[in-house]
Structure formats: structure tokens, C-alpha cells
Amino acid sequence: MDGFAKHLQRHMDSVLARWAVSRTLSAQDQSAQQVKYSGERMDWATPWVGQFAKTVKEGWEYGAVQTSLEDYGQAQWHSWTIEAISVRVTFSRINRVIGEKDATCYVFTWIDDQEFSFVRQAMVNPCGDYASAFTPWKQANAFTSQWMLLPVTQ
Numbered sequence: 001m002d003g004f005a006k007h008l009q010r011h012m013d014s015v016l017a018r019w020a021v022s023r024t025l026s027a028q029d030q031s032a033q034q035v036k037y038s039g040e041r042m043d044w045a046t047p048w049v050g051q052f053a054k055t056v057k058e059g060w061e062y063g064a065v066q067t068s069l070e071d072y073g074q075a076q077w078h079s080w081t082i083e084a085i086s087v088r089v090t091f092s093r094i095n096r097v098i099g100e101k102d103a104t105c106y107v108f109t110w111i112d113d114q115e116f117s118f119v120r121q122a123m124v125n126p127c128g129d130y131a132s133a134f135t136p137w138k139q140a141n142a143f144t145s146q147w148m149l150l151p152v153t154q
Contacts, residue, residue: 066092075143
């Protein structure tokens with residue numbers, strides 16, 4: 001989870017840096033910036049990636065990022081049993097132009113195929129939509145939790 005939090009922060013920093021310089025760079029220099037930051041990108045994490053870039057362009061500044069483990073266990077990929085994880089991320093943010101501050105929350109879920117250094121079956125949902133989206137993901141990937149051992153009652 002710590003590695004994920006660092007990668008997430010690098011992605012956010014790359015978007016912010018690219019946005020800051022893109023307003024003054026030529027198209028060729030913008031392409032060079034795209035290549036420079038491509039290793040930091042989390043393109044698998046849509047729709048969050050697009051939403052984050054959009055809010056940055058709208059003037060939102062991001063502060064502290066808090067991560068916590070939502071669920072962890074084993075999932076099936078082809079005939080392999082591989083670790084899978086769901087991480088809850090809360091982003092504090094402020095928009096000075098419109099005078100607002102708030103926090104947004106997303107849950108990032110994926111099968112962590114370390115053998116091939118690949119993110120499989122990735123899913124990102126706003127926290128409020130996580131439970132309804134996770135149930136079909138769990139079934140489709142034969143996920144067995146090793147974290148949420150007792151059923152959650154509401």
C-alpha cells in the first residue's frame with residue numbers, strides 16, 4: 001500500500017507539473033513533457049485520472065492524501081491465484097478562486113500481478129459507489145478476502 005501511495009503522489013505531481021508548464025510551452029515541448037512524465041502516470045486508474053486532470057485545470061489544489069486498506073485477498077487471473085487489493089484514498093483539496101474546500105474519496109482496486117509487473121482488472125470508484133461496484137468485480141475475479149473476514153452489517 002505504501003508503494004501505491006507513493007506512485008499515486010508521483011502521478012499527481014506529474015499532472016500538476018505538466019499543467020503548470022503546458023500553459024507556456026510550445027507543442028513540441030509539451031510532447032517532451034508528456035514523455036518525461038509517462039513513467040509516473042497511472043493511466044489504468046480511469047476515470048479518476050481524467051477527473052483529477054479536469055479539477056486541476058478548474059483551479060483545485062490538492063493537499064494531504066490519506067490512504068487506508070479497504071480490502072485485501074486473493075483473486076483469480078486465468079489459472080493463477082494472485083494478490084488483489086482495494087485502497088481507499090481521501091484527497092483534501094481547495095479552490096481559492098471560488099472559495100471552497102472539500103475532500104474527495106475514491107477506492108482503487110486491482111489484481112497485483114507482481115510476476116509480470118502488471119496491474120490487472122483495475123477498477124476505480126468514488127467511495128460512495130464502491131460497495132455496489134465491488135460485488136460484481138469480486139464475483140468476476142473469484143476474490144476471497146483476507147482482510148474483511150466478517151460480513152459487514154449496516
